[in-house]
Amino acid sequence: MLIKDFYKTLKIDQVDENTIHVLIKLNKDHSVFKGHFPENPITPGVCMIQAIKEIVQDYTKRLLFLQNISNVKFTAIINPYLNPDLILELSIIEENNTVNVKNITKFVNGTIALKCNGVFILK
Numbered sequence: 001m002l003i004k005d006f007y008k009t010l011k012i013d014q015v016d017e018n019t020i021h022v023l024i025k026l027n028k029d030h031s032v033f034k035g036h037f038p039e040n041p042i043t044p045g046v047c048m049i050q051a052i053k054e055i056v057q058d059y060t061k062r063l064l065f066l067q068n069i070s071n072v073k074f075t076a077i078i079n080p081y082l083n084p085d086l087i088l089e090l091s092i093i094e095e096n097n098t099v100n101v102k103n104i105t106k107f108v109n110g111t112i113a114l115k116c117n118g119v120f121i122l123k
Helices: 045-060
Strands: 007-016 019-026 064-074 085-095 098-107 112-122
Touching: 007 045, 019 045, 045 064, 045 085, 045 098, 045 112
Parallel strands: none
Antiparallel strands: 007 019, 019 085, 064 112, 085 098, 098 112
């Protein structure tokens, strides 16, 4: 984990051959939130992208390198005090030397917080 103790994976459900749903809990006491932003913590987008990469990397059991991220849409603020539990719906397709990922991150109440597509190179 690049950002130690930033989140904890609580549950992984295999939905179908290419889809997993992952429940994570953000560590509201992590130092990243002290600087982003004091007294109004917001999860940095780059940290969410890194979490997606790490989860896919663990799932594929392959080292990945981000090649491209597209259609990134934050539709809600991810405040670790208000919504520490997130569900990441990940569609993961390996093709040739890449892994294509479609992500929808939701709060447990169903509100969509983040959508993005990523292409990772297999290492």
